[in-house]
Amino acid sequence: MMNQHKRKALNAVKVISNQLLTEGVHYIQLEKLHEFQAGQVIALAMHPNDEPRLYSIASGTQRPYLSILFDVKPDGELTPPLSKVQINDTVYISEPFGKFLCKEQPATWIATGTGIAPFISLVESGLAQNIQLLHGARTIDKFYFQDVFQKELGTNYLRFCTTQSGQHIIEGRLTTYLKNSTNLSTNNKYYLCGGPQMVIDVREILISKGVSYDNIIAEIYF
Numbered sequence: 001m002m003n004q005h006k007r008k009a010l011n012a013v014k015v016i017s018n019q020l021l022t023e024g025v026h027y028i029q030l031e032k033l034h035e036f037q038a039g040q041v042i043a044l045a046m047h048p049n050d051e052p053r054l055y056s057i058a059s060g061t062q063r064p065y066l067s068i069l070f071d072v073k074p075d076g077e078l079t080p081p082l083s084k085v086q087i088n089d090t091v092y093i094s095e096p097f098g099k100f101l102c103k104e105q106p107a108t109w110i111a112t113g114t115g116i117a118p119f120i121s122l123v124e125s126g127l128a129q130n131i132q133l134l135h136g137a138r139t140i141d142k143f144y145f146q147d148v149f150q151k152e153l154g155t156n157y158l159r160f161c162t163t164q165s166g167q168h169i170i171e172g173r174l175t176t177y178l179k180n181s182t183n184l185s186t187n188n189k190y191y192l193c194g195g196p197q198m199v200i201d202v203r204e205i206l207i208s209k210g211v212s213y214d215n216i217i218a219e220i221y222f
């Protein structure tokens, strides 16, 4: 992945907005230079010669902007300065690329934290006809765009919170839910997006439940 995006040309784009969703988590809208497919990523850097980082596109294909959702890594190189950008600042992005298009349905989509980003794009693009979405987060404020998912997916949108309880919130880890599930479809596709540990854990559980390796597709945020 690193070699792949190193070769990609970066183009200057203007920042349209920078919204703080909750502590340390930003939703940034950028000028849209290229068409893309929901589920794709861009490489992004503050300066043209910097080593870019990858971000899932978090907006629908018909929106006039391209957005990303990210959390600030306090010791990270890119996210601290990126979190401070203002309207009309310039950042540098590649053309959209990537194959996490989640085209097969029925499917189960599984995300933790900002791994929800590609699923925001898919839902906003009207591409969530026959899916269930499982989202895990530490606190309720980290269910980004939960109103949109609730509206579009209704009871097929399940939120798992490890430290807080609330209406329509399932307490505990989504991995515990999967472990205890007795009726997981073994024919559906499972699309996973988030950190490496979540992907490893969920994949192991799904395989133990009889889901074949080929039916588990992951976008891993290294």
Ligand SMILES: Cc1cc2nc3c(=O)[nH]c(=O)nc-3n(C[C@H](O)[C@H](O)[C@H](O)COP(=O)(O)OP(=O)(O)OC[C@H]3O[C@@H](n4cnc5c(N)ncnc54)[C@H](O)[C@@H]3O)c2cc1C
Pocket: 001, 041, 053, 054, 055, 056, 057, 068, 069, 070, 071, 072, 073, 074, 075, 076, 077, 078, 079, 080, 114, 115, 117, 219, 220, 221, 222
């Ligand atoms: C396909 C893909 C899609 C992604 N999409 C998203 C997305 O939509 N949203 C999102 O938030 N993230 C996403 N990521 C992750 C993103 O690309 C960055 O890795 C992340 O934002 C951190 O960037 P950074 O430059 O701030 O941190 P980095 O400088 O890359 O550092 C990352 C972490 O490693 C630590 N670190 C750095 N150097 C060292 C070292 N030498 N030794 C030990 N620790 C070190 C830092 O403290 C920090 O916590 C994606 C990743 C991939 C591969």
